[in-house]
Amino acid sequence: MAAEGLHIALAPEHIADIGGFPLTPSILTSWITTILILAAAFFIGRNLKLVPGKGQVVVESFVAGVMDYMKNALEDVKLAERYFPLIASIFVFVLFMNLVGFLPIMESVGFVDHEGHFMPLFYPVNADLNTPLALAIISFLVIEIAGIVHLGFLKYASKFVNFSSPMNFFVGILEIIGNLARLVSLSFRLFGNILAGHLLIVVLMFFAAYLLPLPFLFFEVFVAFIQAAIFSLLTLFFIKLSVTEPHGEEHAEAHA
Amino acid sequence: MDALIEAFGINGKLLLAQSVNFGLLVAGLTFFLYKPVLKILKERQELIEKGVRDAEQASSNALEAEKQRKEVLAAAEREAEDRVQKSVEVGKEERAKIVERAQAQSEALLKDAELQAAELSRKALKESEKGIARAAILAAEKILSAK
Numbered sequence: 229m230a231a232e233g234l235h236i237a238l239a240p241e242h243i244a245d246i247g248g249f250p251l252t253p254s255i256l257t258s259w260i261t262t263i264l265i266l267a268a269a270f271f272i273g274r275n276l277k278l279v280p281g282k283g284q285v286v287v288e289s290f291v292a293g294v295m296d297y298m299k300n301a302l303e304d305v306k307l308a309e310r311y312f313p314l315i316a317s318i319f320v321f322v323l324f325m326n327l328v329g330f331l332p333i334m335e336s337v338g339f340v341d342h343e344g345h346f347m348p349l350f351y352p353v354n355a356d357l358n359t360p361l362a363l364a365i366i367s368f369l370v371i372e373i374a375g376i377v378h379l380g381f382l383k384y385a386s387k388f389v390n391f392s393s394p395m396n397f398f399v400g401i402l403e404i405i406g407n408l409a410r411l412v413s414l415s416f417r418l419f420g421n422i423l424a425g426h427l428l429i430v431v432l433m434f435f436a437a438y439l440l441p442l443p444f445l446f447f448e449v450f451v452a453f454i455q456a457a458i459f460s461l462l463t464l465f466f467i468k469l470s471v472t473e474p475h476g477e478e479h480a481e482a483h484a
Numbered sequence: 485m486d487a488l489i490e491a492f493g494i495n496g497k498l499l500l501a502q503s504v505n506f507g508l509l510v511a512g513l514t515f516f517l518y519k520p521v522l523k524i525l526k527e528r529q530e531l532i533e534k535g536v537r538d539a540e541q542a543s544s545n546a547l548e549a550e551k552q553r554k555e556v557l558a559a560a561e562r563e564a565e566d567r568v569q570k571s572v573e574v575g576k577e578e579r580a581k582i583v584e585r586a587q588a589q590s591e592a593l594l595k596d597a598e599l600q601a602a603e604l605s606r607k608a609l610k611e612s613e614k615g616i617a618r619a620a621i622l623a624a625e626k627i628l629s630a631k
Contacts, residue, residue, distance in 0.1 A: 238493065239490070248497070249497050252493075255498060258502065265513070266516065270516045272517060274516075276520050277524075278531070287521060288521055292525055295522070313510050313513065313514040317514075320513060358493065361499060362498075362506065365499065365503065366503055
């Protein structure tokens with residue numbers, strides 16, 4: 229397909245419309261990857277032993293490490309246990325979707341449709357804004373719900389709508405903008421990094437298919453890891469911010 | 485905004501599908517991986533805690549046993565000493581008693597002997613008196629017959 233030159237698009241192509249559902253290469257890739265992750269998780273989880281093998285040590289260190297880190301960050305064992313599945317899964321999801329994006333089948337395995345146009349079946353999942361945005365929306369909802377559940381609706385709302393002083397009022401407005409901006413920052417950070425990495429590799433392969441892309445591939449594997457860590461860590465920290473008592477309350481209690 | 489959504493190919497159905505996908509992943513990972521792993525981590529921690537506790541218990545048991553052994557030994561030694569002391573005392577007492585009894589006996593014997601001696605001497609005296617009387621009679625008879 230190199231004869232067609234570089235094919236760069238922000239929006240995903242649609243393989244087919246199935247009953248009104250737009251099947252895209254990225255969602256197909258993400259489904260297959262999800263199934264593979266779950267299968268791996270199933271087999272690892274079923275073969276756990278009290279005396280661990282090497283593979284189990286890796287999985288255990290990941291689980292125990294994330295759990296310990298969350299206990300430290302949230303300063304609450306119960307909260308850490310409640311949000312552990314989300315944070316750990318964000319990391320696993322983003323990391324494996326990113327790593328799968330480096331497989332050579334991306335944008336190369338496909339079919340030629342009836343218009344003579346090549347249609348790939350696989351595409352790096354996070355280079356399609358739909359995935360990072362869906363994750364960011366989930367993350368946003370969890371963060372806000374965590375605040376409401378932990379502090380109660382009125383107290384949590386007082387972080388955003390507060391007439392106790394002009395200062396607090398403006399802080400509240402900034403808080404609203406800040407929270408909404410997370411939707412954009414979380415999703416576009418991941419999307420931008422992965423798309424840029426993907427395009428960089430594509431462009432380099434266009435110039436020199438051998439050797440030249442290799443160091444960049446290593447770097448992109450690093451980016452894949454970092455982006456997975458950033459997304460999950462930021463969600464964790466936002467949850468921590470969200471379940472923390474509003475500042476005004478602290479002062480009021482301190483003065484009382 | 486519409487242009488932005490168009491440019492990035494954002495689609496509500498895709499967002500929903502991807503959210504459901506992620507939700508399934510969270511549920512599956514929680515069920516298949518996190519819970520079993522956390523469970524086994526906890527089990528291992530409990531096992532190690534139990535091991536450490538057992539070891540502490542064993543060492544404290546050993547210490548306790550050693551202490552008990554020493555106590556028993558000391559008690560036995562004390563008792564032995566006591567017994568020896570007591571038997572020495574008993575021996576002394578016994579000896580004193582025996583000596584006393586022997587003294588009493590010897591005194592009694594002595595008294596007896598004295599009494600007997602006195603009796604004997606009294607008897608002898610009597611005998612001799614009798615003899616002297618007979619001798620005197622005989623002498624008198626002799627003198628009388630000679631005349």
